[in-house]
Amino acid sequence: MRVSREYWNIIITLKHPVMAGCEVEVKAALESPEEIRRSKTDATVYLFYRSRRKRRWVCAVSKRDGNAGFLITAYPTDAIKEREKIWPK
Numbered sequence: 001m002r003v004s005r006e007y008w009n010i011i012i013t014l015k016h017p018v019m020a021g022c023e024v025e026v027k028a029a030l031e032s033p034e035e036i037r038r039s040k041t042d043a044t045v046y047l048f049y050r051s052r053r054k055r056r057w058v059c060a061v062s063k064r065d066g067n068a069g070f071l072i073t074a075y076p077t078d079a080i081k082e083r084e085k086i087w088p089k
Contacts, residue, residue, distance in 0.1 A: 001030050001062055003071035016075040025052065026074045029060040037083035045072065049080050 003011075012020040019026070029050035034057075039045035048060040057080060061072040 001069045001071060007071070011071075011073055015073050018076060019074050022058065022074070025050070025058045026060050026071070029058045029074070030062065030071075033060075033087070035080060035085065036087040037081055038086055040083050046086065047081060047083065049077075052076065 008023070029048045033048040033050055035049040037047045037049070039047065039061075042063070044064045046062050046064070048062065049057045050060075051057050055078055057077050058074065059077050059080075060074045062069045063072055
C-alpha cells in the first residue's frame with residue numbers, strides 16, 4: 001500500500017484534518033484490520049477498519065490497481081458501512 005507525503009498532506013489538510021498525526025493508526029488499519037469491506041460503487045476499492053476505542057474506528061480506504069494498492073483517504077467513524085464483507089468471512 002502506498003501514499004505519497006504530498007497526498008497524505010491533502011488528506012490531513014483538506015479531506016480529514018482530524019487525521020493529522022494518525023499515520024500509525026492508518027498503517028495499523030491497513031496492516032491488521034479487524035474488518036475489510038468492499039466499496040458499493042467500485043469493486044477495486046476496499047475499506048479497512050480498525051477500532052480506536054469503544055464504538056469508534058479508523059477507516060482506511062484503498063484502491064487496488066493491478067498488483068499495487070494506494071490509499072484514497074482515511075477517516076474516523078462511529079459505524080462500519082454496510083457493504084460486502086471481505087474479511088473476516
